[in-house]
Amino acid sequence: MIKQALALTLLALAAHSQASDAEKTPPFWGGAAELGSITTSGNTETSSLNGKFALWRKGIDWDTNYRLEALTSEEDGTVSKETYYGSVQFDRNFGEHSYLAIHADQERARFSGFTYQSTVSIGYGYRVIELDTMKLDLEAGPGYNRDKLENSGEIKDQGIARLVLKYGWKINKGTVFTQTASAEMGGDNSTYKSETGLKSQINGSLATKLTYKIKYVDQVPEENKNLDKEFGVTLVYSF
Template identity: 30%
Template sequence: MFRAIAVLFLTFPMTAWALVPPDYQEPPSDFTAEIEAGFQLNTGNTDSSSFNGRTKLVYDTKQTKQEATFKAYFASDDEKTTSEKYDIQLQSNYKLQSDWGGYVFGRGDFTSDRFGSYTQISTVSTGYGFDAISDIDTKLSLEIGPGYRYNMPIETEAEPDPEANADVIIRTAIKFEQKLQEYTSLNADLTAEAGEDNSTLTLDMNYKNTLFQDWAFKIGVNVKYTDVVPEGTKQTDTITTFNLLYTFQ
């Protein structure tokens, strides 16, 4: 009996090694996702808390690429909420068979910002993009195309019942990714929306350092400049985040 068990014990690992070689790796997946969050709590002289979270889903195949990004920002002190903002970004690319790695895209950007100069912003756009640089360490993509933007200004004392603004725009975007070292990378997206009534410029930049396996520490900065804003509000909004990020595929 003992001999039979020993034979099975020795035979099974040898069979497993034959079927699954030691250097075997799972085939790459078309689907990847990133989930990140950061939280800050202050007590003592000042009682305040803040939270931000981001989820990004990417489905990339030979012919198409689908991206969805969801962001949330919230802050409050011991008396009231001081910041509450939600972003949704959706983009669908159809890849063209060209040496430039070109693609046509459709995109939607939707923002709800309780304390922003504009409380609701909806932008839909389409156009053409291509990969100017695409290698292991560096990626650079350029996009341009027409779009339509809807803005709802915040209520102010001078304008207690504001009217929404609708504008045809031209959207241009630069998307840059640079691998600095084996475990660090830098990403920067610069987007300009030029319209007859208003124009915006947005820089979304982050530095990521992998801690272990799929976990990373991420520092992000988002700066948005709006040319025309309601009276009493500022043209530039800046958000800085310090988050823990998990990537899976």
């Protein structure tokens, strides 16, 4: 069902032509859809699906970013991993470099020991580099974290300090390198995330993307691992 929905979304987006440069004067909307699938057979049969959808609005005073992700993996017909993630961020621009970042996200991952992990935060953002070929944003501020344990149903919440780095480098006309990292540090638990991406353009709107993600949680339920790693290869349609 998820595979069909994501495939239909990608096909629907492909029916639209890419917006012209003249339409890129704020305010404007943009987005991207990603879909990747790997199947192996032999001694072990495995299949995985990785889908992402991002939508953003670049405004004069406010910028908005929405993000949805889904990952499922099966081994010999048994689900071995299933993760869903959603986030929204509103940036209130104060000038060319400074902004207020309002962020909320939630992750639901089977076999992680958590029913869900959610975060809300508000912080100060600064665009250290804002060039056509390179961008670097830094964000810092307080937040609130709420987790639900899968086995016991216990709710754990705490205040946190959230730090974020967002980096983008347009290496050449068709190749873009991205790096994002975040730290959510609390008195009882802390979470660290990193996502490295390399996107190579196929044509005006289609590209392939390699992504490597790391997530480390200081305190996890028994029999669960602190470190989670993910490597993905996806087809990207930008609009």
